[in-house]
Amino acid sequence: MQNHKINVAIYGKLARISGGRHLAIMDLEMPSSAHLGDLLDQLEIPIDETSYIFLDAVLCDVPGLTITHDEPLKDGSHVGIFSQGYMWPYQYRDGMPMSPALTAAMKKYGVMRHTYTGLKTED
Amino acid sequence: MTKQILRINMSDLSAKYTPVPKKWARWAGRGLTSAIIVDEVDPTCHPLGPNNKLVIAPGWVSGSPAAPSSGRTSFGGKSPLTGGIKEANSGGLSSQKIAKLGLAAIILEGMPKDGKWYSIFINKEGVQFEDASDLMGKGMYEIDTLMWEKYPNKPAVIGIGPVGEMKLSNAGISVNDPENEPGRYAGRGGLGAVMGARGVKVMVVDDKGGPGVEIANKELFTEGRKKLTAAIGEHDLTKKDGGLWNFGTNVLMNIINEAGGLPTRNFSAGQFEGAAKISGEAVVENIEARGGVGVKHHACHPGCIIQCSSIYPHEDGTPFVSVIEYETSWALGANCGIDDIEYIAHATRECNDIGLDTIEAGNTIAIAMDAGYIEFGDKEGALKTFDEIRNGTPLGRVLGQGVEATAKAFGVYRVPTVKGQSMPAYEPRAIKGIGVTYATTAMGADHTSGYTIAPEIAGVGGKVDPLTDTDKASLSLTFQAATAFIDSSGYCLFIAFPILDIAEGWAGMAESIAGVTGLDITGDDVIDIGKEVLKMERLFNEAAGFTSADDRLPEFMRNEELPPHNVKWTMADEDLDQVYAWVHE
Numbered sequence: 001m002q003n004h005k006i007n008v009a010i011y012g013k014l015a016r017i018s019g020g021r022h023l024a025i026m027d028l029e030m031p032s033s034a035h036l037g038d039l040l041d042q043l044e045i046p047i048d049e050t051s052y053i054f055l056d057a058v059l060c061d062v063p064g065l066t067i068t069h070d071e072p073l074k075d076g077s078h079v080g081i082f083s084q085g086y087m088w089p090y091q092y093r094d095g096m097p098m099s100p101a102l103t104a105a106m107k108k109y110g111v112m113r114h115t116y117t118g119l120k121t122e123d
Numbered sequence: 124m125t126k127q128i129l130r131i132n133m134s135d136l137s138a139k140y141t142p143v144p145k146k147w148a149r150w151a152g153r154g155l156t157s158a159i160i161v162d163e164v165d166p167t168c169h170p171l172g173p174n175n176k177l178v179i180a181p182g183w184v185s186g187s188p189a190a191p192s193s194g195r196t197s198f199g200g201k202s203p204l205t206g207g208i209k210e211a212n213s214g215g216l217s218s219q220k221i222a223k224l225g226l227a228a229i230i231l232e233g234m235p236k237d238g239k240w241y242s243i244f245i246n247k248e249g250v251q252f253e254d255a256s257d258l259m260g261k262g263m264y265e266i267d268t269l270m271w272e273k274y275p276n277k278p279a280v281i282g283i284g285p286v287g288e289m290k291l292s293n294a295g296i297s298v299n300d301p302e303n304e305p306g307r308y309a310g311r312g313g314l315g316a317v318m319g320a321r322g323v324k325v326m327v328v329d330d331k332g333g334p335g336v337e338i339a340n341k342e343l344f345t346e347g348r349k350k351l352t353a354a355i356g357e358h359d360l361t362k363k364d365g366g367l368w369n370f371g372t373n374v375l376m377n378i379i380n381e382a383g384g385l386p387t388r389n390f391s392a393g394q395f396e397g398a399a400k401i402s403g404e405a406v407v408e409n410i411e412a413r414g415g416v417g418v419k420h421h422a423c424h425p426g427c428i429i430q431c432s433s434i435y436p437h438e439d440g441t442p443f444v445s446v447i448e449y450e451t452s453w454a455l456g457a458n459c460g461i462d463d464i465e466y467i468a469h470a471t472r473e474c475n476d477i478g479l480d481t482i483e484a485g486n487t488i489a490i491a492m493d494a495g496y497i498e499f500g501d502k503e504g505a506l507k508t509f510d511e512i513r514n515g516t517p518l519g520r521v522l523g524q525g526v527e528a529t530a531k532a533f534g535v536y537r538v539p540t541v542k543g544q545s546m547p548a549y550e551p552r553a554i555k556g557i558g559v560t561y562a563t564t565a566m567g568a569d570h571t572s573g574y575t576i577a578p579e580i581a582g583v584g585g586k587v588d589p590l591t592d593t594d595k596a597s598l599s600l601t602f603q604a605a606t607a608f609i610d611s612s613g614y615c616l617f618i619a620f621p622i623l624d625i626a627e628g629w630a631g632m633a634e635s636i637a638g639v640t641g642l643d644i645t646g647d648d649v650i651d652i653g654k655e656v657l658k659m660e661r662l663f664n665e666a667a668g669f670t671s672a673d674d675r676l677p678e679f680m681r682n683e684e685l686p687p688h689n690v691k692w693t694m695a696d697e698d699l700d701q702v703y704a705w706v707h708e
Contacts, residue, residue: 011377011404012369021411022370022404023377057383057394057687063359080381085359087366088378089620090575091602092549094556094595096382097688112575112598114620115359 003029004075006039012083014049030073036060037069039079052088054080060099062088064116065109068099089114126227131243131250133321134173134233138250143227149642152182153210153610154656155228156199160208161659163230166666170203170313171290171320177231179221179281182613183636186222186336187344190635191352192615194218194424196298202312204292204483204525205543205567207664210610211314214423214432215298215307216279218613220330235322240288244274246329255324260285262476262513263297263305270327271303280305282325284478285513287315291523293483294319297475300423302434306445306471307423310480311569312544313525336639344638347631351618354628355428358621367431367617368420370403372449375548376457377402383687384553385453386546388460388499389489390539393553393685397462401452405464406435415440429617435468444472450570453548454485459492460499466506473509483525486545490526494533537679542567542669551676552685552692555592559599559694563674563702565660573602574609574619596698600705604653611656612636654705661706671700 010017010024018024030039036055040047053061053068056077060068063084073079090112098106109116125142132139150158156178168174178199184190196218202209221229224247235241240255258266263284270280280299287294294315297305338344355361366374379385380398387395399405410417413436421432423446432446447468455470456462474481488505491497497504511519521532526545530538539546544567551558560573609616614632622629633646644652664673680692 009377009381009399022408023399023402025399052378052381054381057381059382080377082378082381085364085366085369086378087360087374087620089360090623091557091560091573092375092379092384092554092570093382094575094598095554095558096384097553112623114575114623117359 002032004032004034004073004077006030006073007078008039008043008081009078010081010083012085014045014081014083017043017045032075034073035069036071036073036079039073040069040081045081049084050081051084051086052080052082055099058097058099059093060102062102062116064118065102065105067105068101070101071099084117087114127225128228128230129226129245129250130230130232132233133231133235133241133323136235136241136252147227151227151611152180152195152197152613153199153212153607154652155180155611156197156210157208157656157659157663159228159230160199160201161663164201166201166663167668168201170201170206170317173234175201175317175320177314177317177321178228179217179231180228181218181222182611184639185218185613186220187338187639189426190348190614190639191355192427192429192618193613194427195610195613195615196221196309197610198296198309198314200314200317201667202314202567203290203316204313207542207567207667207669208565208660209312209314210566211296211309211311212610213296213298213307213309214427214615215300216424217281217298217328219425220279220328223330223335224328224333231318231321231323234320238322240322240324242324243326244329245326247332258324259288263478264476266325267299267303267305270325274327274329276329276331277303278327278329280325280327283315283318284476285515286478286523287319288324289515289520289523290316290319291520292316292528293480293487293523293525294478295480297478300432300445301425302445304445305475308475308480311482312567315478338639339641340638342638343634347634347636347638350627350631351622351635352428354621354625354631355618358625358628360620361429361617367429370407371431371433371446373403373406373447373452375449376452377404379549380457382553384550385457386539386548386550387457389458389493389537390546390550391537391683393550394687395457395460395462398457400462401456401464401467403449406433406447409464410435413438413440416442421445427615429615431617444468444475447471448481450548451481451485454482455488455505456485458485458489459505461502461505463502466502470506470509473506477509477513479512479523482547483545486526486539487522487529490529490535490538491522491533493537494535496533537683538677540568540677541675542673544568550685552680552690553688555694556595556599558676558692559595559699559702560603562676562699563599564603565657565664571616572606573599574606574616575602575623592694593698595694596702600702601650604650604657606653607656608649608653658706661703674699674702
């Protein structure tokens with residue numbers, strides 16, 4: 001089966017994984033059956049160091065809610081991965097598209113928080 | 124000591140101190156500027172005429188010892204850009220120095236009968252007026268330097284550049300920072316033109332020997348400020364090594380771009396391919412590589428512990444500009460299709476010098492680009508517009524009036540404004556919640572008018588679903604009210620982050636205000652007090668002729684899909700009208 005071409009941008013301290021200081025952008029190939037979680041595994045990104053993760057402009061994770069890893073990657077997909085320490089105030093994301101898993105989690109833990117780090121969440 | 128109102132009348136060059144009247148005694152900052160404007164300014168007056176006033180007010184806690192990040196100064200008047208009431212606030216040195224002189228507010232009114240320009244010096248001895256002829260045409264970098272050479276004690280310098288002298292609607296008011304740089308602006312709404320219309324080029328405030336700020340309940344104040352300080356130091360966004368600390372406000376560039384909400388090329392797309400090059404990450408990489416005077420964590424006023432500002436150096440390490448905010452980098456960069464951070468630094472310095480609001484300036488250039496006068500991405504062409512404005516050419520005077528005037532002059536349909544003020548760096552078709560605030564706030568499209576605070580504290584926890592359109596409207600009111608309260612406090616709006624997520628921080632904010640003022644304010648009062656401010660402002664605008672038809676986003680946003688999400692603005696007008704329906708109930 002043909003691989004998918006994926007573009008990845010990593011922001012903040014995790015950029016070190018690809019040799020960057022605060023920013024790293026790369027192209028890579030993934031199996032056509034791969035999901036977002038597979039990409040994170042392949043890049044060996046420590047999940048406890050991520051905050052916001054986007055897949056094709058859809059918000060998948062926020063700080064403290066790292067839960068959307070079963071979204072399928074498409075050929076030409078772009079993934080944006082932010083390290084911890086980033087901010088995105090609620091008023092500036094109110095209404096943005098989110099993955100189904102993140103939408104459900106936010107309904108459970110509170111939509112309006114600025115960060116979820118330290119929040120006691122159930123697995 | 125009772126706080127005073129300093130009334131400066133430029134018609135007869137007089138200055139009068141009076142105790143704060145009872146009707147204004149509760150207010151400070153934005154609450155006070157709006158209360159005075161409502162009481163003393165005819166809503167139908169011409170903003171540049173003799174009946175408008177400029178009101179300058181520090182917040183409740185400004186100037187009090189060790190209140191963290193509490194150096195915001197509110198400037199108020201009738202806006203020449205919107206035709207409605209305006210409050211724009213700034214960091215810098217002015218808030219604490221005005222407060223320490225025992226002043227609750229400075230009211231600048233009248234117009235010089237001789238048509239001359241003046242500088243004003245204020246200290247504990249009183250007010251001095253001087254002929255400012257030798258300062259005319261000068262930019263704010265030179266003005267700030269000259270004022271510190273002339274006056275001792277490193278005073279606050281509040282001034283206008285050539286744009287304010289020309290009384291153009293995109294004129295901001297500059298306040299110097301601790302390094303005496305003019306990067307702190309009460310930028311939005313053209314209040315620099317209101318100051319210029321009073322015939323005042325610059326006001327210098329020296330607080331040495333002033334009475335200081337009296338603390339009504341030291342124990343309560345200390346307890347409150349400690350709680351707030353701890354919350355700021357603990358929260359992910361505001362602590363050291365947090366988002367604002369690491370990259371400043373420009374930490375948002377890549378996030379908003381990844382989300383598809385970054386207005387690009389005059390609001391024709393939601394992603395910019397060059398965003399990373401003009402982001403906070405790029406700025407910090409350059410600061411680290413260049414060294415010299417570059418600073419990653421910089422306080423725009425004494426006592427700020429968030430330190431989201433920075434000092435950006437030239438390649439040789441010499442001073443270039445402070446500060447490249449997110450909205451600045453977006454407006455002058457992404458919205459003009461320009462991905463060169465050196466150009467943005469240069470353009471920001473131009474704005475700081477001649478006295479332009481960077482958001483309106485960038486959006487105005489984008490309009491000229493949309494019209495084909497300049498190509499998107501043409502940074503040399505963009506820089507020439509600043510020369511046109513500085514020199515007061517006919518084209519420059521149009522551009523200096525902002526987006527709506529420029530769009531009319533160039534015949535552009537895609538005009539991203541509400542109530543005459545152009546939108547900041549968050550696309551409302553993608554980020555619907557901010558669109559509600561843009562549409563309904565009395566200030567015109569403004570990203571600082573609706574900061575989130577805790578839903579439980581605001582009384583909306585469990586009552587609304589933020590994921591629906593209808594409830595976005597009711598949430599916006601709560602956010603706007605909380606913001607009006609914080610804008611009255613003197614605290615930086617960024618304390619909204621820790622007080623949303625940390626209950627002790629919320630309580631600490633209210634306790635510190637109650638401790639300084641002696642007012643019976645608790646966290647439970649925040650929304651109601653904020654709504655009082657909003658009501659004053661709303662009724663002023665209604666008296667000025669505004670109706671619900673002004674609470675709308677521009678037509679093109681209902682007609683044009685925004686990539687990459689390919690969404691239009693779909694919020695129902697009826698939902699928008701609910702935001703302020705309570706004012707007449």
